[in-house]
């Protein structure tokens with residue numbers, strides 16, 4: 107689905123991504139973990155064309171990313187950015203419906219199918235009751251769920267999420283990750299998410315990418331990546347690992 111091939115990225119003189127290379131299979135559930143500043147957000151922004159790699163290439167379904175027109179890309183890839191916010195105080199319902207924009211021609215209005223898709227996304231993310239509220243009058247966690255609803259309204263093949271659960275309480279952390287897993291399993295939606303919670307990444311992901319200093323330190327299944335040695339090397343902490351159906355770390 108996605109091929110990331112030897113990409114480098116710098117903010118000015120600061121080299122942030124170095125020769126990052128990996129592939130994402132269609133229908134995979136990939137989490138990116140790594141310490142603060144290791145380059146996770148920068149990587150995700152390169153994958154949605156918000157930033158352009160200085161060198162290397164990114165392909166989506168064998169087509170160079172730079173060849174995609176914005177609407178064409180938005181029909182395939184939906185992104186939820188960290189702290190996604192708006193300066194404009196739109197209604198929640200309007201914001202979610204904006205997810206249909208990639209499918210509309212110029213000056214074309216949404217039809218009942220578009221509305222149905224938006225309502226379904228709000229129901230899935232438990233945001234329907236907020237539809238008449240304004241974006242600035244709801245909580246950070248509610249806003250995060252609204253942004254996920256908008257992304258689902260795009261009916262994407264790939265969902266790119268940057269710390270999608272950072273503002274969510276434990277109930278909604280589970281709800282959102284379970285929703286992503288359900289869509290991943292039932293609709294073959296490819297999920298690519300940055301996560302700080304190593305145990306949740308381990309529990310929900312098929313593949314984990316562990317970043318360190320702008321490089322891929324390890325990529326593989328949770329069992330392959332979440333090891334005492336890798337955690338020590340990347341986060342500089344000592345942990346014990348308890349393995350049930352997935353490896354879980356306990357800092358010691």
Ligand SMILES: Nc1ncnc2c1ncn2[C@@H]1O[C@H](COP(=O)(O)OP(=O)(O)OP(=O)(O)O)[C@@H](O)[C@H]1O
Pocket residue numbers: 117120122140141142143144145146147148149
């Ligand atoms: N807009 C920017 N301009 C300059 N430097 C930036 C910018 N955004 C990020 N950086 C720097 O790039 C590096 C990687 O940042 P990035 O946000 O990609 O890391 P991250 O792994 O997502 O971190 P976190 O876990 O804290 O969200 C950091 O050193 C950061 O200070």
